[in-house]
Amino acid sequence: MTTESDNPCLACGACCAAFRVSFYWGEAEERGLPERLTEPVQRWFACMAGTNQARPRCVALQGEVGGPVACTAYAQRPTPCREVEAGDDKCGQARVIHGLAPLTQVR
Numbered sequence: 001m002t003t004e005s006d007n008p009c010l011a012c013g014a015c016c017a018a019f020r021v022s023f024y025w026g027e028a029e030e031r032g033l034p035e036r037l038t039e040p041v042q043r044w045f046a047c048m049a050g051t052n053q054a055r056p057r058c059v060a061l062q063g064e065v066g067g068p069v070a071c072t073a074y075a076q077r078p079t080p081c082r083e084v085e086a087g088d089d090k091c092g093q094a095r096v097i098h099g100l101a102p103l104t105q106v107r
């Protein structure tokens with residue numbers, strides 16, 4: 001079983017509530033992302049619903065940022081979600097936005 005100490009994302013979720021999570025619109029269908037979880041951005045782009053606003057929060061995120069969280073669309077999540085890695089710059093930015101220490105400081 002994966003624990004929070006193995007995978008810090010399970011007790012975070014900050015990057016799911018910090019940026020617009022946008023991607024080429026065709027990816028949603030390719031990955032089987034339900035339409036209700038996406039929003040159009042412009043002609044060729046869509047984003048995860050809830051992330052194109054002043055205080056982004058992906059509707060697929062279950063739980064509260066900084067507590068136990070889960071992505072309810074994990075298998076279908078789009079490219080930006082797959083690219084961010086625990087401990088990278090984007091991760092650090094997202095955690096700081098939510099008042100959490102960057103992982104480089106807590107490890």
Ligand code: SF4
Nearest residue numbers: 009012013015086091
């Ligand atoms: S901000 Fe970092 S630690 Fe938190 S969920 Fe995203 S990648 Fe994981």
Ligand code: SF4
Nearest residue numbers: 016058060061071081
């Ligand atoms: S799809 Fe999942 S991993 Fe991607 S932003 Fe939403 S909750 Fe986070």
